[in-house]
Amino acid sequence: MSDLGRTVVRHRRPSAVRRRTGGAVLVLAALAVGGLVNSRTPDTDHRERPFVATGAVGRSVDARAFDVTVQGVRGTMKLGRGANWHDTGGVWVLVRVRLVARVEPVLVGYAAVRDSAGRTYRATSRIEQPLDGRTLQPGVAVSAEVAFEVPPAVAPTLALRLAGPLLDQRMDAMAEVPLGITAAMVDGWLKDEKITRLDDAEVA
Amino acid sequence: MAGWWRRNRWGLVALGPVLAATVALQWGDVRDRYFRSEPREPVNAAGDGWVTYAGARMRLTDLGPATDLDDFAGRPYQPPGGTEVWRATLRFDTPRPDDIAGCDIALEDGAGRIYAANPQELTSTRARFASCIPSDEDEGKPEFERVAHFIVPAGARAAAVRITLTSQLPRYARLPG
Numbered sequence: 001m002s003d004l005g006r007t008v009v010r011h012r013r014p015s016a017v018r019r020r021t022g023g024a025v026l027v028l029a030a031l032a033v034g035g036l037v038n039s040r041t042p043d044t045d046h047r048e049r050p051f052v053a054t055g056a057v058g059r060s061v062d063a064r065a066f067d068v069t070v071q072g073v074r075g076t077m078k079l080g081r082g083a084n085w086h087d088t089g090g091v092w093v094l095v096r097v098r099l100v101a102r103v104e105p106v107l108v109g110y111a112a113v114r115d116s117a118g119r120t121y122r123a124t125s126r127i128e129q130p131l132d133g134r135t136l137q138p139g140v141a142v143s144a145e146v147a148f149e150v151p152p153a154v155a156p157t158l159a160l161r162l163a164g165p166l167l168d169q170r171m172d173a174m175a176e177v178p179l180g181i182t183a184a185m186v187d188g189w190l191k192d193e194k195i196t197r198l199d200d201a202e203v204a
Numbered sequence: 205m206a207g208w209w210r211r212n213r214w215g216l217v218a219l220g221p222v223l224a225a226t227v228a229l230q231w232g233d234v235r236d237r238y239f240r241s242e243p244r245e246p247v248n249a250a251g252d253g254w255v256t257y258a259g260a261r262m263r264l265t266d267l268g269p270a271t272d273l274d275d276f277a278g279r280p281y282q283p284p285g286g287t288e289v290w291r292a293t294l295r296f297d298t299p300r301p302d303d304i305a306g307c308d309i310a311l312e313d314g315a316g317r318i319y320a321a322n323p324q325e326l327t328s329t330r331a332r333f334a335s336c337i338p339s340d341e342d343e344g345k346p347e348f349e350r351v352a353h354f355i356v357p358a359g360a361r362a363a364a365v366r367i368t369l370t371s372q373l374p375r376y377a378r379l380p381g
Contacts, residue, residue, distance in 0.1 A: 105310075105320040134324055138317040139357035140287055203284035203325055 050163060050174035057180055064173030065106045065164050066136060071096040071143065073179050075155070075189030076196035079147055081127040085195045091186060092124075093148045094198060095160050095179065101136035108136070109166030113148045113179070116157035124149045130201040144201035155186045243368045246378035257377035258369050260298035262336075264379035267292045267362055270353060273329045281329045283355065289326065290354045292365045294379070296336060297347045307336040308368045311354040312378075314361040321352040329353075336367065 014022075055061030057070045074094040079086045086092075099108060108131055111123040123129055123146050130144040150158065158181060163174040209216075247257050254261045270291035273281040283289050290311060298304065309321040321334040332339075334352030342348035352365070368376040 103316065104318045135320055137319050137323055137325070137355055139360065140284075140323075140325070140355055201324075203287060 048170040050169045050172055052161075052174045052176045054159075054176045054178075057177060059177075061175040061177060062173070063162060063164070063175035065102060065104070066108065067100045067102065068108075068162050068175045068177070069098040070160060070177045070179065071098055073181055073185075074145075074196060075181075075185065076192055076194075077190060078193070078195040079127065080195040080197035081147075086126055088149050090150050091152045091155055091189050092196070093150055093155060093158065093179075093181070094145045094196065095148070096143065096145045096199065097160070097162070098141055098143045098204060099131075099136055099162075100141045101138045103138055105138070106136045106164055107134070107166075108162055108164060110161070110163040110169055110174075111146050112161045113150065113158040114161055114176070115150075115154035117154075119154070120161070121148050121150050121158075123147065127198070130198065134201055141204050142201050143199075143204035145199040147198055152186050152190060155189075156181050156183050240374050242374060243366065243376035244374040245376070246366075247375050248378055249380060254297070255377045255379055257367065257375070258304050258372050259300065260296060260304045260336075262294060262296050262367060262377055262379065264365050264381060265293045265295050265349070267365065267381040270331075273326070273331055273353070275328050276330065281326075284325065286358050287325070287355050288358050288360070289331075290356055290362050292321075292352045292354070292362075292381075294336075294350050294352065294365065294367075295347065296338075296350065299346050301337045301348075304336040304367075304369060306369060306371075308366075309334050309336070309352045310366045310368070311352075311356065311362055312364045312366055313356060314363045317360070318366070319354045319356055321354060323353075323355045325355045326353055 053061050053063060055070075057072070060067045060069045073096070076092045076094070077088060079088070079092045079094075093113065095113075111129075111131070112120045114120050126149070127147060129146060131146060134142065134144070136142055148158075159176050159178040161174055161176050163169045163172060165172055247255055249255045249263065254263045268291065270289045273289060275281050281289075292309075292311065294309070296304070311319040311321070313319070331353040332351065334350055336350065338345060338348040339350070356362070362381050364381055365379045366376050367379070
């Protein structure tokens with residue numbers, strides 16, 4: 001018998017090397033796709049960021065446990081507190097706020113200003129701030145100034161940020177209010193030689 | 205497709221119990237974190253007005269506006285505009301006052317708002333610091349009185365006083381006014 005003139009179809013299993021190579025390629029492809037998905041999805045910091053409620057100067061902003069209204073902004077090169085005054089290599093920005101707790105006593109533990117580059121400057125610890133340790137009672141409005149020490153160049157881009165928790169602001173409400181500081185205001189503050197005293201907290 | 209269901213049937217059957225176990229394993233943590241850490245279960249007064257809480261008996265003997273506070277110069281204290289001061293008189297009966305020494309005293313108004321005792325607004329007055337342990341004059345007596353002051357917005361109506369111990373959460377004593 002001869003095979004001449006007939007088409008021979010041969011069914012062969014892929015070799016072990018080819019099978020392993022194919023498996024490795026699939027694993028690498030899965031890793032690459034996983035890495036791509038991972039790089040395009042929010043990281044933990046972004047996913048657990050605070051819920052920011054943005055307002056404007058003179059308007060009440062809801063920070064869940066309390067309401068905040070920015071009443072004004074001042075600046076100076078010499079900050080007076082108690083019997084002392086403090087100079088700065090930057091500029092002091094003093095933000096006057098009115099705070100009202102909603103349902104329960106509240107401590108406003110976090111106060112910061114954020115510039116347009118996302119840098120955050122916490123309320124200065126060089127002095128005792130009027131709101132340090134101040135418990136707000138519901139419906140009893142308290143006004144006070146909060147002092148920040150910042151580079152003059154970033155002052156025109158600052159927004160105030162306030163929240164209840166001192167250490168962990170993740171997934172909680174945070175009020176944000178752009179302060180509307182102008183370059184001309186900062187120039188005036190830089191030339192001001194007099195001592196500006198920080199206003200104490202008062203029921204208002 | 206039927207083949208897929210058949211091949212994976214045991215995995216699919218196991219999925220339900222695994223999901224249930226995942227929730228169950230976390231339940232204690234969720235309960236501690238979100239429920240037990242807050243005062244959510246009031247312990248109410250018996251018919252005689254006393255509340256038994258943390259091994260002590262306590263009752264509210266008086267609750268009303270305080271208009272006779274003085275500052276440290278002896279002048280009548282005028283609360284800031286738009287606010288009022290309220291005073292609660294509490295009576296305790298316990299042989300072991302140290303067991304309730306770490307209490308928090310708060311006022312609850314008709315709208316459910318909570319006000320802490322010893323507010324900073326009253327630090328310029330002669331109002332004594334409120335606590336659940338006997339004053340020096342009552343040291344050693346099982347039954348003693350303490351007075352707590354609160355600052356509230358004008359028009360608020362007090363409903364009850366709450367006494368809370370962290371060790372007793374989520375239970376708290378609710379003493380109706």
